[in-house]
Amino acid sequence: MTENVPQTIDIATIQRVLPHRYPFLLVDKVVEFEPHKRIVAHKNVTINEPFFQGHFPGHPVMPGVLVIEALAQAGGVLTQVSRGLCNGDRLFYLVKVDNVRFSRMVVPGDVLELHVDIKRVIRNMTLYTCVAKVDGKEVATADVLCAETPKTDA
DSSP, X not given: OOTTOOSSOOHHHHHHHOOOOTTSOOOOEEEXXXXXXXEEEEEEOOTTOGGGGTSOTTSOOOOHHHHHHHHHHHHHHHHHHHTTOTTSXXXXXXXXXXXXXXXXXXXXXXXXXEEEEEEEEETTEXXXXXXXXXXXXXXXXXXXXXXXXXXXXX
């Protein structure tokens, strides 16, 4: 079932499995990967992010909802690549977010570390336990539920 799982996950693979593109692709690099178990990915946060124009002028802070979205995207990469679904024919939609906690701000220059573990798979849904870190320090945690659907060309 996982014979097509790549040994490394580069940006080309990330773009094949995630439909997101600039400015909404929030996974830049995968640094650790255990199929069907866990992933650690990075999002390089730069001052050039378009959301910093309004959040907040003179005091740029990455919106917490985008930190959670980045964690969900890393979960999508984990599930799709684990299953060998590297042709982008499946989509994962965010269904539910529980137990969210923000403990630090994410600012330009930070490397957002996205630690995502599969907690449970239920039919076409996957529940992830997620932790976002910067410099090894926790900035956010959440339980994220995503549902898988076939991609339709509408």
